[in-house]
Amino acid sequence: MISVLHKPRFRRRRLAALISFTLLINACSTLQDEIPEEPGSLSEARNQTSTANQTRRRDINRPLPTAEQATPLSEAEIAFRDSIWSRISEGMQFYHRHYNDDIQEAIDWFVENPDYLTEVSERATPFIFEITDEIERRGLPMELALLPVVESAFRPEARSRANAAGLWQFMAPTARSMGLKRDWWYDGRHDPIASTSAALDYLERLYQQFDQDWLLALAAYNAGQGNVSRALSRNQQRGQNSDFWSLALPRETRRHVPRLLGLSYVMADPLKYGLTLSPVPDEPWLARVDVGNQIDLTLAAQLADLEPEVFYQLNPGYLQWATHPDGPHIVNLPIDRQELFESRLEDLGDQQITWDRYQIKPGDTLIAIARNYRTTVGALQQVNNISGSRIRAGDSLLIPRAYREGDLLPSIQLAADNQSPIPAGIYTVRSGDSLWGIANRYRLTVAELINWNQLSSEAILQPGQRLMLQDPALTASTNIRSSQNPDMQVTRYEVRSGDTLVRIARSHGISVDQILQWNNIRRNALIHPGQELRLYLNQ
Template sequence: MEANSGFTSRNNKRDIDKVRRITCAYTPLPARPQLGAGALGLCLADSESAGIRCRSSGGRRVYRPEVLDVTPVQAMPQPDATVAEEKPDDAPPEDLWARIRGGFGMDMPENSRIDAELAFFSARPGYMERVSDRAEPYLYYIVDEIERRGLPMELALLPIVESAYQPFAYSPGRAAGIWQFIPSTGLHFGLKQTWWYDGRRDIIASTDAALTYLESLYNQFGDWEHALAAYNAGQGTVRSAIRRNGNAGRPTDYWNLPLPRETQGYVPRLLALRALIETPEEYGLTLRPLANEPYLAIIDIDSQIDLALAAELADLTIKEVYRLNPGFNRWATDPDGPHRLVLPLDRADAFTAGLEALPASERVTWRRHQVRSGQTLSHIAREHNTTVTVIQEANGLRDHRIRAGAHLIVPVSRGNAEEYTLSASQRLNRLQATNREGQRHTHTVRNGDTLWDISRRYGVSVGQVTNWNGMAPNDILRPGQDLVIWLPEGQVRTASQANSRAPIPSQQNVQYTVRRGDSLYRIARQFNVSVADLRRWNNLPSQGYLQPGQRLRVMVDVTSQQSDAI
């Protein structure tokens, strides 16, 4: 497929070996303080868009793999002089930033919107350092894919605009991952989204989808400025703005279109980043060199595997495995795939050898569970941190019917839940546990609850509730879901709260003495709390046993407990 600008599109797929080696020089680093997905929220638009001049023409540079395979030229020795090794002119750069500079292909106009973004970045030199650290594990792979498709290298900077290269970024508009796909667009481009896995956060899958989408937008609009605006605001919004200006006899280039404020700042922000990378010294910026050499490997694993086991086989921490595989939501890979892991190149052989020596039955740990009276498949799935579908498939169940006393096999994690530090549940736990100003309350969602109802009941905003709980305003609430609400100290119930169908929970810390026959599940049901809460409040391991006489701390809503429950 040929792009109108002359950028050559090469969509031929490479053969994927058992271990597909990708390039990215990266040393896993400790987590940095994160900026939100809206960290670059300075959208300064202005109406002065006439008389645009080009600082420089980016030209059309297309990297081809064969230029990277070169033989160094040896320098001729000189009398009484130091012998230096010369590099051929077409040798690949050692610094990945230099490689990115060499592939810039968009024009760079003089515009006050770009200048405003440059001023923003120049005043925050530490920002680019943090972004570089976060981008380092993924950047070479993305650069390689952009070159393979013959696209302009400015696109490698787009995840900085979208997410600051944070793979776990989640926006109020429900966009996720470094490329910030919303659910519907992600599904349209083949990004699977399940309880186990979210392809929008998968670096490999989302990069392929994003570049395919951008290439499609370029072919629709014929220039990159319109294409990028459409990536941000949608094709319909950009087409409508073009049509409106055209009908009014006004210019239809990006800089003159009546676009949303965020979109008016979107392309200027990207071009400001391009200017910073192109001549960092001009803006008082020092870019730490990123080695332009292989780091990552994509490994086919054929079936589901516990991520703690994968970390053990690769001699990595679980956090490092999650950072390279942020698409996986839970303690294991998705049983329905994708069956692949991204690991450091220097760990690939050892991991593959260990995996091949491991019996398939030991990739995931299974436990025998006896169904208790009143239990449903949903209860059992929540108790063991899995899904109803997985339990049904493992036990040959055609429907949800089970009987008390029956035995089921269920998959369980090798480690405690807390060990899977970047799983969706642990990320949420850390967010909800963050100390904020005021008094912490837990609201358990009931049938019919909405974010609007809950926020009004507690006298807070929907935005506050979603921020405290890592949600978007349009996320669906589930009965039994726990939401954290922060209220001013000593706040009294207002009339609207008193008249609401559920009062503000009055939480109290109580001590419960374990009796013979008790289980965490039974105690959780008795106090209308979750098993996960009981474990967290009492630092209980996921596979431990309760002892009669053991005392447990329980945070209960005393308005809903019977006086003889404790």
């Protein structure tokens, strides 16, 4: 597993806005004025016994103090006490047994980068309750709930340079050995719930393999079982200690484990360090619905009254525009949308199936089939994993009957129908918003927002205030002249089901490399329906 050791540039849009809205009533802004001292020495830290650690945990059998005895709690303390982070803090089991300079360095990093934990804790909102519940059900230490912070900064779509993927940063061979499904349609490493189950299975196995030593298990999770086993054998042959701190392990692993321990110190009492976490209630946020059959994800998003981009972020295990033909067919959505989704799904009946199967006949061509079914050759090639144009009589083709935004049946009324549209590139500030939160939500920098809106770096945003989310030179219309080349026009293209970068480039007379450059995306990046691309076209 490859850990994320630097602060990433967060790429969240409407999902963050949705999360912020659902958590708004629990938000708080009061912090302690002074930051208490960090652990002073190794001996002091090791004297923090498990008994002392338990004193900050709730005892349900202890009577509540009287009004005269009780000390009023601050808003921040109340918010933390009622959040999922408090439950995680109470369930930690081993971090306090370890302390050294490497751990202190990790503590210092988190304290010096307070925005990092605020943003990561917000990103964890849809999935952290499910993860915490599963860890508690298995009786495992809650330090493990923090591992996705170290591994992926809680980004289900994350991929490392070594091609580890998902919240838990599974390498392909390990994922395969733990039973995670991976193919063209679906990658279980990116599925937050499936990958959590597999990761905990793997960690339990490593814990038993390495004599119930969590530090060795975590080291093996990061460096591989073989590397840790060989390091142990070398030390045993030399008569040296066999604890984690004594082993000659890769540099990445020697940083990885102290980083989790340092994070555990901070998350055990974030208010002590003057840190603010997203106030995630200790209650389910996510609903998981088995739709029973393959379904177009854009259609599913509309049934849940969610924007496609939000739906894709909640269901990152699906790599194409639909659930897997052979399953899984489980979709994630906010729990407050479950009833609406299931009601509309029932109204659709068999129409939730957005694919036809066609048996190829002698003389058929992809072009003719695409024309008959009002789709494209590219879509047929992509859906059926066909690299060329050859097809064989008797075989079956999957034909996408793709839904586009606005194509729902008349019987389905969207709540958004009665809302006034907001101009593209304009954001209306809500209570609790901040410049960095808006910037990260829309893949911008704070400097860009300040520049485009003529703000000061200390500006205090007001609810109802409108902010430009792109260069004012680009907001006059959807088709404008490029400031770099007066002979070019900027067009915003909305990706449709069945689109590929090659198809979009060919239909607009441009190259794939240009699209990648203009939109700052990688060559192997997936595009999905509803996504907007910026294209510079000749007049």
